[in-house]
Amino acid sequence: MTILGISAFYHDSAAALIEDGRIVAAAQEERFTRKKHDPGFPANAIAYCLEYGGTTINTLDAIVFYDKPLLKFERLLETYYAFAPRGLASFLTAMPVWMKEKLFLKRLIRDELKKIGYDTKRPVKLLFPEHHLSHAASAYYPSAFEKAAILTIDGVGEWATASIGLGDGKNITILKELRFPHSLGLLYSAFTYFLGFKVNSGEYKLMGLAPYGDPHSPDITRYVSVINDKLISAKEDGSVWLNQAYFDYATGLRMVHEKKWEELFGMAKRNPEDELKAEHCNLGLAIQIVTEEIVIKMAREAQRLTQTENLVLAGGVALNCVANGKLQKSGIFKNVFIQPAAGDAGGALGAALAAYHIYFGKERVVNYQNDAMEGSYLGPTFSDLDVELMAKKYKAVYTRYDDFTTLSEDVAKLLASENVIGWVQGRMEFGPRALGGRSILGDPRSSEMQKKLNLKIKYRESFRPFAPSVLAEDCHQYFDYDGISPYMLLVHPVVKARRKPLPANYDSLPLRDKLYHLRSDLPSITHIDFSARIQTVHRETNPRYWQLIDAFKKLTGYSVIVNTSFNVRGEPIVSTPNDAYRCFMRTEMDYLVVGNYVFDKKQQPEWEEKDNWKEEFVLD
CATH class of the missing domain: 3.90.870.20 (Carbamoyltransferase, C-terminal domain)
Incomplete structure (x- = not known):
């Protein structure tokens, strides 16, 4: 059974091909188009995967898209309704795109596939798992664990912004979800934006900047207190509530209300080319500390719910290697596996694996030493x-x-x-x-x-x-x-x-x-x-x-x-x-x-x- 997974239309578009549960090929579209984080339909990545797998688009058993666009549209409408009359400008910007393209994503995908030889007279089955299920599958199925807790954390999928699940054999059960607009990933991205880096790509810079903060500075304690007192409420199970009076991402065109943040932290929003000062480093360290504490709480809750000694991680926040190191050192879990393509690109792989094991009900066989990712060397080669x-x-x-x-x-x-x-x-x-x-x-x-x-x-x-x-x-x-x-x-x-x-x-x-x-x-x-x-x-x-x-x-x-x-x-x-x-x-x-x-x-x-x-x- 051969299945193609696709992620597209947000950022980091990618394609992945699996055959009888084995990962054959996977690549991001940006590597072919030379456009960083390319969100376009991954035609080049698909063509590579099919060629490497020795198959064609019309002989596939299924094509799987990494999320449910109609559920995402539902979240968009309900959010604008809940915040009305705020967000009118954002609503007017978003609706034409949704009405023209994203509501008819199934047709759009088929139209794009036709350009690379897809036969609409004999259509291959097209499936749509939920975004966080794709993340969960990308981490659990390639892991070497027969049974594992699954933790996915990112900005937002359809409604979910984080999830705790259990992988057992071929099955994945989602046990708990955190829902939009409350999101650890969006919180971290808000600080990425305020400190002058680009959202959805500059988060790793913020992580690299954090150690330059002075851990003995009273500013760190003050910033952490401000974050916990004004911006968020973090519960013992790792769930967070974000005070939307300070954020603009739900219905606006920016991440935060800049003037309110400038008053909170006593500094102006940094522009991308501005000099990095001690205050920026200290604020970076503060949000990193808060993020690590929340990730640890989520992991403890995952262990409590699943009672397993293994954990797998995916979602954009799983690329925060500092938090990962702290989590591993905590000893909450004996073994930890992180999907190397933890962001949306990896959703393509997870979508294909979810279809194989969950939709088609194929058994999972774990017969590899460390994991099934082949060192993540899954892209094109050369002669x-x-x-x-x-x-x-x-x-x-x-x-x-x-x-x-x-x-x-x-x-x-x-x-x-x-x-x-x-x-x-x-x-x-x-x-x-x-x-x-x-x-x-x-x-x-x-x-x-x-x-x-x-x-x-x-x-x-x-x-x-x-x-x-x-x-x-x-x-x-x-x-x-x-x-x-x-x-x-x-x-x-x-x-x-x-x-x-x-x-x-x-x-x-x-x-x-x-x-x-x-x-x-x-x-x-x-x-x-x-x-x-x-x-x-x-x-x-x-x-x-x-x-x-x-x-x-x-x-x-x-x-x-x-x-x-x-x-x-x-x-x-x-x-x-x-x-x-x-x-x-x-x-x-x-x-x-x-x-x-x-x-x-x-x-x-x-x-x-x-x-x-x-x-x-x-x-x-």
Whole structure:
């Protein structure tokens, strides 16, 4: 049985293909169109999945869309009615789109599918599970657990903004829901907006900014109190009530009532390019603290309701790796699995899996060691011919290696000499993280690497941290964690033995002074609070990446390297060799490694294309 899952028309459109319950292929549309968070119909992603699966649109057993549009429309109407006469401008903006397109989404999907060969005379079954069921399925079914509590947390689906469920065998039972307009995800997004980052894409920046707050500052206590006293009421079961007098997302065109927030916190709303000040960092830390407390409460409630030792997580808030690390350390659950494509893109996969196990009633077989995500390497790959055609197109100069062992040893030497390497190998990752398939790599021992990567390669804010990729078997040597984290979704501290002493006034230092203080013998991946967002690299799922890090270990004694996504700010992660070479030439990367081919920047012809990417790709 072959099923196609689709997510589209909000943000992070994607497609996923499963065959007899096995995940065959999955990819986001943005990687093909080169439009960050592309919300359009994922025609390119669908075409890739079908081609990789060796099937066609008309031989599928079902096509599954990741939410119920009519239920979402019901929520929209009821919300406008409940808040009337507020929200008239937003109502007049939204209704024409809904009346023209979204009410007839089934027809719209079929029209789009016709463009890629869908036969309306023999229509494939089209299914619509609820949004949070898609999230729940995306986390539970690929996990290695026979039985697990399921926690989904995001902005909003149809009505639900969070849910607690139980996965048992092939069945998922939703036990509890939090409903719009009360939402932990929307609360976090409101602070994302107020602090000058883009909603639905900049939340991870807010998470990265939070550690720059001074935990000893009285402002932190004051901000947390204001949040809990004025903005929300958080219950012991993790449910939250948001005071809509301060928010505008339900019926307006903005996230918050800015003047009210400015009065509450004693600061103006920050604009995207404004300097980051101590007050911004402290407010970021305050909302991170509140978020972590609520997530822990939700997890305790999930454990109470399910009485299981396993937890699976999905939804946009599940990408908050700091909260995930705290949750794991809490010991509420013995085992935790987080769907690597936890946001809406992963909803495509969850929708397909939900249809297979719930609608069609197919049994679930758990016969894999860690999970069924295949390391999340589910996207397109490339051939030697693809690389050589790209090189011919750009008259690029390369060295081709016949032996990957020699290549990995030579690249390890380049890394150890503080070169920045673009690394493209095998299938592209599914989800927001680069995991050694489409990555930019550096030496974690370098005190200058973080600055170089941010300012000369990624062209983004200097405060943003970088993640370490570490051999799974050596993780405990560097981090206060002895488990696995293959998807870069857990934050844990660098071990104390590797830390450097801090000055007595460290917490009160300005952001830049904190940023460039030497904190450990791995300065490029040690965040200012000694934490790191860990990716454990496993020989079974990515042998080439494992071999490179192993070569670096043999050369330097360190089995960890810097890993960041292969893109510049505001650009989707690269997919093809062509994407990679263009990004390589438009940045100050030193070398590009695509499969067995190595490109030295110094040997490349002058880049003649007019580069307007800084205007094309705005801050995300």
